Every structure is written in structure tokens, then in C-alpha cells.
Amino acid sequence: MATTVAAPAAAAPVAKPKVRHAWTQHGLLFVAPFLLIYVVFLIWPTLLGLQMSFSSVNIAGGNDRFVGFDNYAEAFTDPRMWRSLGNTVLFTIMSTIPLVLLGLVLALLVHNLRFMQWLWRLSFFGPFLLPSAVISILWLQMIYPPDYGLLNGTLGTDVLWLGDPAVAMWSVVLTTVWWTVGFNFLLYLAALQSIPAHLYEAAAIDGASGWDKLRSITLPLLRRTTLLIVVLQLVASLKVFDQIYLMTGGGPQDSTRPIIEYAYDVGFTGYRIGYASAVSYILFALIVIVSLAQLRLFRKREEVTS
Amino acid sequence: MTKRFSISQVVLLVVTLALAIMWLAPLAWAVATSLKPESETTKIPLEWFGSTITFESYALVLGTGGIVKWAVNSTVTAVIVTFMTVLFSAMAAYGFARTQFKGQRVLLGLILAGIMVPPQVLMAPLFAEMVAFGLVDTWWAIILPQVAAPLIVYILFKFFQDVPPELEQAAFVDGAGRWRVFFTIVLPLSRPVLAAVSIFTFINTWNNFLWPFLVSTDPNTMTLPVGLANVVQGTFGLRYAQIMASVVLAGLPLLVVFVLFQRQIVRGVAHTGLAGQ
Numbered sequence: 095m096a097t098t099v100a101a102p103a104a105a106a107p108v109a110k111p112k113v114r115h116a117w118t119q120h121g122l123l124f125v126a127p128f129l130l131i132y133v134v135f136l137i138w139p140t141l142l143g144l145q146m147s148f149s150s151v152n153i154a155g156g157n158d159r160f161v162g163f164d165n166y167a168e169a170f171t172d173p174r175m176w177r178s179l180g181n182t183v184l185f186t187i188m189s190t191i192p193l194v195l196l197g198l199v200l201a202l203l204v205h206n207l208r209f210m211q212w213l214w215r216l217s218f219f220g221p222f223l224l225p226s227a228v229i230s231i232l233w234l235q236m237i238y239p240p241d242y243g244l245l246n247g248t249l250g251t252d253v254l255w256l257g258d259p260a261v262a263m264w265s266v267v268l269t270t271v272w273w274t275v276g277f278n279f280l281l282y283l284a285a286l287q288s289i290p291a292h293l294y295e296a297a298a299i300d301g302a303s304g305w306d307k308l309r310s311i312t313l314p315l316l317r318r319t320t321l322l323i324v325v326l327q328l329v330a331s332l333k334v335f336d337q338i339y340l341m342t343g344g345g346p347q348d349s350t351r352p353i354i355e356y357a358y359d360v361g362f363t364g365y366r367i368g369y370a371s372a373v374s375y376i377l378f379a380l381i382v383i384v385s386l387a388q389l390r391l392f393r394k395r396e397e398v399t400s
Numbered sequence: 401m402t403k404r405f406s407i408s409q410v411v412l413l414v415v416t417l418a419l420a421i422m423w424l425a426p427l428a429w430a431v432a433t434s435l436k437p438e439s440e441t442t443k444i445p446l447e448w449f450g451s452t453i454t455f456e457s458y459a460l461v462l463g464t465g466g467i468v469k470w471a472v473n474s475t476v477t478a479v480i481v482t483f484m485t486v487l488f489s490a491m492a493a494y495g496f497a498r499t500q501f502k503g504q505r506v507l508l509g510l511i512l513a514g515i516m517v518p519p520q521v522l523m524a525p526l527f528a529e530m531v532a533f534g535l536v537d538t539w540w541a542i543i544l545p546q547v548a549a550p551l552i553v554y555i556l557f558k559f560f561q562d563v564p565p566e567l568e569q570a571a572f573v574d575g576a577g578r579w580r581v582f583f584t585i586v587l588p589l590s591r592p593v594l595a596a597v598s599i600f601t602f603i604n605t606w607n608n609f610l611w612p613f614l615v616s617t618d619p620n621t622m623t624l625p626v627g628l629a630n631v632v633q634g635t636f637g638l639r640y641a642q643i644m645a646s647v648v649l650a651g652l653p654l655l656v657v658f659v660l661f662q663r664q665i666v667r668g669v670a671h672t673g674l675a676g677q
Contacts, residue, residue, distance in 0.1 A: 124495030124582070125507065128488040128553060135526065136514055136548040143525035155528065203416045207409075212662055216655075217420035219666070220427070223654040225607040227625035228647050231632050232430050235643055244429045247446035272423065277673065284670035304408065322674065333520050336609045340629055354520050354610075362614070367524045374521040385516045 147371035153361065165372035175373055177348055178356035185352060186331040188267045193327050196271065197278025205286045219276035226336035233269045234341045256342050259349035266338055266350055278323050285319040325388040332381055353377050434644035441640040457645035466619050467646055470627035477542050477623060478605040484547045485601050486594055493556035494582055514550035520610060527614055541615040542623065546605055552597050555672060559593045599668030606654060624650050
């Protein structure tokens with residue numbers, strides 16, 4: 095097969111069909127191993143979940159009848175579904191704003207301090223490397239307890255961080271910000287480092303102050319990164335489950351229960367896996383809408399900038 | 401040079417330092433608690449240091465708990481997931497970027513569409529599938545669904561598209577086959593991007609909770625996060641020094657790795673995170 099590309103003109107555009115021919119071999123073999131796993135463990139469950147959402151199947155696989163839109167009709171009139179969907183949306187809004195803004199602020203601070211980078215990175219990104227179980231247990235057992243916990247003990251306050259329905263969601267957000275802001279911080283830091291230094295040098299010659307440079311060079315150039323981070327964050331926050339399940343179990347009084355936990359509850363403790371699929375697919379639809387909106391947004395921006 | 405340490409730089413340093421202390425405080429508190437005698441862990445008003453520093457809790461946790469076993473499970477599953485993901489994704493990405501075959505565009509579209517599917521919404525059907533395959537409580541149940549990561553294929557696909565094909569063509573001229581070119585030229589050439597996605601995949605797998613939690617009920621197959629969550633809800637009761645010792649032991653490996661390979665990890669995470677587009 096090598097002989098077909100042996101012609102000296104192989105790299106030239108004229109010979110392209112010939113090259114193509116040689117390159118055709120084995121293509122599917124390269125793709126096959128991934129494709130097999132991908133179809134079995136992602137595509138197939140996606141279709142199976144859709145089918146299950148139209149059935150009354152239980153977790154043991156029994157009672158598998160087609161029930162049409164019954165599960166969806168039930169979900170849309172189920173106050174606990176609405177409550178948990180509302181909690182997920184609330185958490186998404188409450189967490190995305192500080193996670194993006196603080197990520198930017200931390201990156202700007204660290205980028206402008208040109209020493210002890212390793213310490214700042216370890217401090218702000220370190221928590222992101224810890225499993226959700228680790229950070230949840232830490233905050234639940236030693237930070238939030240009202241009597242001996244670190245937070246009330248240090249602030250001299252008397253707040254029921256996880257026990258008060260009016261406060262619990264804020265506490266979940268606080269832990270989440272502490273835990274995951276490091277990811278956005280790193281993305282912003284990478285974006286800041288890719289801004290060419292000569293732009294700042296030119297501005298300095300023109301007598302621009304640090305504030306001027308931030309406003310007219312840095313922030314405009316970070317717009318695309320910000321858009322990306324906002325979308326990634328929205329999707330990540332919509333999928334919230336671990337830290338809430340482990341810290342509050344959804345309480346107090348359902349005030350923190352996210353929709354994934356509700357799907358887990360009806361499916362894995364209530365055994366109604368068909369209904370759980372319908373609940374999951376409502377969230378799925380929401381995430382797809384956000385992702386598609388993002389694609390459109392990015393495409394438009396590319397058209398404008400190019 | 402002296403101008404560098406202006407007032408604004410000092411303000412910057414103070415603010416950053418204050419934030420860094422706030423960020424490190426919870427971790428320091430976990431370490432401090434784990435080193436106290438059990439009877440002093442819930443003192444009011446709180447004290448950072450107990451009457452003595454003791455490693456008793458660490459000895460107890462390491463001696464009696466399943467933490468070592470879970471750490472091994474986590475390491476083995478995360479290494480296998482990372483290896484399979486990177487190898488299969490690289491092969492697939494290369495196949496899409498450099499070869500032509502029937503149905504290629506459709507398959508590529510299928511993979512791009514999969515990026516939008518959040519694994520969390522698949523828990524019910526995926527669990528049903530694992531029951532049907534008889535894989536519940538095995539490592540394969542934890543591993544295989546995590547290998548189906550279309551984002552990694554997409555990132556590598558874009559990377560391979562940008563690699564100039566001249567190098568490979570030279571090898572073809574010398575008579576090398578497609579597979580040899582892939583393994584001896586393309587993969588070594590892509591080491592930085594492969595390292596980046598490996599690091600990203602490893603961290604995600606090591607920290608994954610929901611899926612391993614659903615498919616492991618047997619403490620012998622549990623990963624570290626799942627085992628830990630189970631223990632705290634179960635047998636440990638209210639032994640805070642021991643719980644914090646477990647927390648420190650479970651969190652430490654990745655933090656140590658981070659300190660050692662900070663530059664690579666920062667680049668890996670940032671690269672993979674930003675390459676999402």
C-alpha cells in the first residue's frame with residue numbers, strides 16, 4: 095500500500111486523490127474500539143432511558159408496560175418534581191454568578207502577583223482536586239455544625255448553616271464555590287497568560303494606568319473565555335448532586351433537594367425507574383437547551399469577529 | 401525594579417493572602433482536628449491545637465477501616481479508565497481526522513452530539529443495563545461507562561486535524577503502515593495533549609461519586625469517595641478525629657501529586673477545559 099504514496103508529488107495538492115486512497119484503509123478499525131464502548135454505554139442507555147420514561151418499569155425490570163406520556167404528565171403535576179427542579183435552577187443561578195466573578199478576580203490577583211505562584215494555585219485550585227465525598231464530610235462534620243463548627247466558632251455567630259431551610263442553600267453554594275472556583279480560576283489564568291505582553295507595553299507607552307489597561311485590554315479580550323466559562327458552569331451547576339446529597343440529603347424540608355437527587359430517590363429508593371427516567375429527561379432537555387443556546391451564541395460571535 | 405513593589409502591589413498581596421488563608425483554613429482545620437485526641441475535637445470555644453499532637457486516629461483508620469482497599473480500588477479503576485479513554489479516544493480521533501470510511505460524517509456527528517449528554521441523567525438506564533450484564537459490584541461497571549467520553553475524542557480530533565501531515569507522509573513513503581505511523585509517530589508527537597487529557601480524565605475519574613456509588617454495594621469494590629461516604633453514614637459514629645484523618649488520607653494523594661506536577665496539571669486542566677470549544 096505504501097507504493098501508492100511513493101510518488102514524490104504525494105504531498106502536492108494535485109496528487110490528493112491518490113493519497114486519499116492510501117489513507118482510506120483501516121479507518122473504521124481505528125474508530126471501532128471507542129465506538130463499541132460509546133454505543134453500548136452512552137448511545138444505547140440514552141435511547142433505553144427514553145423508552146423507560148414511557149414505561150412503568152420498576153428497578154427489578156418488572157411491570158414493564160408502555161404507558162405513553164403518563165410519567166411526564168405525572169411529573170408536570172408533581173409538586174416535589176417542581177420543587178427539586180426549582181432548587182436545581184436556583185442553585186445554578188446562585189452558584190454561577192460567584193463562581194465566574196470570583197474565578198476572574200482570583201485569576202487577576204494571582205496573574206498580577208508574579209511571585210509565589212505555586213502557593214496561590216495550590217490554595218485556590220487545591221480544593222477542586224478533592225473528591226466530593228471528602229469536601230462534603232469535612233464541611234458537614236467540622237465546618238457547619240452550629241456548636242463546635244469552625245464557621246460559627248470563628249465568626250462568633252449562631253447560624254444553623256445546614257439546618258435552617260432559609261440558609262441551607264446558601265451554605266451549599268458557599269461550599270461549592272470554595273470547592274470548584276479553582277477550575278474557573280485556572281481557565282481565566284490560562285486566558286490571561288495568552289494575552290500578548292506587547293499590548294500592555296504599547297498601552298504603558300501611551301501612559302495608560304493599570305485600571306485603564308484592565309478596562310480596555312484585559313476585560314475585552316477575556317469576553318470569549320467568560321462566555322465559555324459561564325456556559326460550562328451553567329451545565330455543571332445544573333448537574334449538581336454529590337455535595338447536596340452528602341451534606342443535607344436534600345433537606346431541611348426539601349429546601350436543597352436537586353432534581354438529580356429526586357430522580358435518584360424515585361428510582362433507587364422508590365424503585366420506579368420508569369418515572370425516574372422521565373424526571374431525568376426533563377433535566378436532560380433543559381441541559382440540551384442551554385448547550386444549543388451556547389452553540390448558537392458562539393457561532394454568532396465567530397461570525398462577528400472574523 | 402523598586403517600582404514593582406508599589407503600594408498597589410502591597411494591597412494586591414494582602415488581599416490575595418487573606419483569600420488564600422480563607423481557602424486553606426477548612427483544609428487546615430481538617431488536619432488540626434485529625435491530630436487531636438478524640439475527646440478534644442468538639443471543644444467550645446474552638447482551639448486549633450489540642451493538648452497533644454497524636455497520630456492515633458491515623459493508626460486506627462489505617463488499621464481498621466477499608467480506606468487502604470478503597471484507595472487501591474480508586475487508583476486501579478482511575479488508571480484503567482484513563483488508559484482506555486486516552487488510547488481508544490486517540491485512535492478514534494485519528495481515524496476521524498486522517499482516514500476516510502463509509503458513514504464517517506454520521507459517526508462523527510453522533511460523537512459530537514454525545515458531548516451534550518450528561519452521564520447523570522443516564523443513571524437509571526445504565527444501571528438497568530449493568531444488571532442485565534451482571535456487572536453490578538464489579539470494577540467493569542465502574543470503568544466502562546466512564547470510558548465513553550466523547551469530549552476527549554473531540555479534543556484529540558481537533559488536535560490531529562491541526563498536525564501537519566507531512567511527517568506521516570514521509571513515513572508512508574518509507575513503507576510504514578498506518579498502525580505503525582500512528583503508534584511510532586503520531587502518538588509520541590502528541591505527548592503534551594495526551595498528557596493533558598490524561599490528567600483531566602484521571603482527576604475526574606478519581607473524584608467521580610454518583611456512578612460508582614450506584615453500582616457498588618459491596619465494600620470490597622468501592623472506590624475511595626464511595627467507601628468514605630458509606631462509612632461516615634454508618635459505622636464511624638461521631639469519632640471526629642478519625643473521620644478527619646480519613647478525609648486527610650483520602651484528599652492527600654491528589655494534593656501531593658499536584659504539588660509535584662503543578663505545571664503539567666495546570667496546563668492539562670486549562671487546556672482540556674478551554675478546548676471544550
